[in-house]
Amino acid sequence: MAEAKDKDKKEAEIDTIWSRRDFFSLAGWGSFMAALGLSSLYFARLLFPRVLFEPSPIFKAGYPSDYTVGAVSTKYIKDQRVWIVRDEEGIYVIFGLCTHLGCTPRWLNTERKYKCPCHGSGFTQDGINFEGPAPRPLERLKISLAPDGQIIVDKSKKFLYEKGQWGQPGSKLLV
Template sequence: MLTAAGVGWTALTLGGTVGVLGVPRLLAPNVTAEPEVLVDIGELAGYAQVSLGTVDERFKRQGFWVVRLPEGLVALSTSCTHLGCLLNWDDRDGRFKCPCHGSGFDLAGVNREGPAPRPLERLRVTVEDGRVIVDGRRRFRGERGEWGHSESMVRLEPSAES
């Protein structure tokens, strides 16, 4: 039984079996860098004071910016809609810029420059007990007409600027 061919075929069979069984393991990544899905970003009253066009960068690690638009408060995703690179806020240009292929998004998240085919996704924002909660599990896509949804933005009076 202990012929060279026997040993060879046994090794091949075992190796093949381990290899096939290993494929699902290979497909599952070692690191899951999922951002926290539910983030309490603070008092709504505090955000109501902020001047228009302010970009809050404190939650970039969690994957979103908080932007004060004339109509209200939105949480914009930080990943480019072209190939998912992490964007940078360029306050001089007033644009979110992609370092990979040159896409640029305006304050509202609309794709203006470069190859990005669709606007930035807006994360769900709700107000509970006067605090603003961002929920990354629900995203609103402008190109699908979802920005009209009530939870895509916390409506604020435009008079906050004045």
């Protein structure tokens, strides 16, 4: 009888030991799988770096012969936010950003002026502010000719009237 009790006790101890082993084995696998999942996520994240793809500030704007003397071209205002103007001397590019608070003015051909819809600033055809709250003229952008004869506009280089930059090389294409 005592022998049978000892045997039962030993079997119970063995069961306890195995159930503990099962638990630690499961916990180990769980941790391993979690670590594997996290490292896979991290690896996948490396494949898609957080890079901001901005459009190039440089674009081609056709040939000088596409522009008429005395006219303001609105062809690129929607896509590039610029007007291209040709006068008797050459061609220049005006950035369509109001110098008050940054709205996009509209070219009013009959009134020969850019008019800002936000607070009413007005600018002459060459970009000088003459009415409304805008504190300074519109900015001009760099213009040059590509080897193929097309106009290149570089929106990363600006020319400011108030700093005397409108006469600098690159502010106007003499054609």
